[in-house]
Amino acid sequence: MENEKILENLEKVGFGRKEAEVFLELIKNPGANGSQIAKTLGYPRTTVYQNLDILQKKGYINSYLDKEITFYETMDLNEIFENYKKNVDSATKFLKDELNKVNVSGKQKQFYNLNSFDDIKDRFKSILKKAENLVYINTNLDLFEFEKDFKSLKERGVRVVIFSFNKTEYKTLEVETYIRDSFNKNITDSEKRLMVAIDSTAAIIGSNYEGEFCGTYSENRLLVNIVTEHIKNDIHLMKLENRFGKDINKIITLDF
Numbered sequence: 001m002e003n004e005k006i007l008e009n010l011e012k013v014g015f016g017r018k019e020a021e022v023f024l025e026l027i028k029n030p031g032a033n034g035s036q037i038a039k040t041l042g043y044p045r046t047t048v049y050q051n052l053d054i055l056q057k058k059g060y061i062n063s064y065l066d067k068e069i070t071f072y073e074t075m076d077l078n079e080i081f082e083n084y085k086k087n088v089d090s091a092t093k094f095l096k097d098e099l100n101k102v103n104v105s106g107k108q109k110q111f112y113n114l115n116s117f118d119d120i121k122d123r124f125k126s127i128l129k130k131a132e133n134l135v136y137i138n139t140n141l142d143l144f145e146f147e148k149d150f151k152s153l154k155e156r157g158v159r160v161v162i163f164s165f166n167k168t169e170y171k172t173l174e175v176e177t178y179i180r181d182s183f184n185k186n187i188t189d190s191e192k193r194l195m196v197a198i199d200s201t202a203a204i205i206g207s208n209y210e211g212e213f214c215g216t217y218s219e220n221r222l223l224v225n226i227v228t229e230h231i232k233n234d235i236h237l238m239k240l241e242n243r244f245g246k247d248i249n250k251i252i253t254l255d256f
Contacts, residue, residue, distance in 0.1 A: 008207060014225075018043065022051045023074065026061060030073040059083075111220065117213035120206040123197060125149055127217075131158045131198040136231040138195040140166040143173065150175055164233050180238040197227040 010020035206215025
């Protein structure tokens with residue numbers, strides 16, 4: 001287990017998996033040759049020698065000849081990782097400075113696919129944490145598993161507006177809720193959906209289309225505005241329906 005943790009962390013600092021295994025073996029057995037390492041690790045000698053060559057080019061190991069056999073040993077570990085840290089710090093500073101200078105045409109935000117219900121829920125929780133002023137939600141999902149997130153929004157003074165076609169009791173969430181269950185009473189598991197917009201900065205659209213949940217997350221301002229206006233219009237229509245009766249949809253028509 002300890003070896004596995006070492007290997008995992010070597011990978012995190014840029015080692016390939018086999019590089020890490022060869023490197024760790026040399027730490028355990030300094031002065032080993034390629035054949036000995038291959039036998040211990042159970043890899044072909046060609047694989048081991050390829051990785052020894054990579055490690056040597058990176059400056060992590062050294063080699064020496066003795067009776068026409070090449071032996072290997074690691075460089076000083078403190079020096080290796082001190083140099084690595086310096087290189088990373090230098091590269092990070094350079095990239096931060098230079099990439100911020102790159103001119104992105106129109107500064108257009110991208111769209112990101114959400115390929116499962118778990119992806120959608122994770123992104124939903126993520127953007128709720130980013131909300132500063134206002135959250136609009138249109139959904140027929142069970143929101144009670146996010147009760148802690150809504151509590152946090154309330155504590156931060158964020159207004160939350162939920163619209164739903166399901167007659168669901170959201171009082172315990174202590175959010176502003178609008179229910180229009182007369183429009184679509186029989187929601188099935190194949191008709192679940194979620195639309196969210198926060199602060200005019202980010203939005204999610206998701207549903208279980210054809211039985212599988214999929215969706216889109218974006219910080220594209222146009223999409224965020226479309227989602228926001230869609231939810232606001234649903235609320236407006238619900239208020240008109242409550243005021244003028246259930247046949248309001250027959251009264252409001254468009255002639256083309």
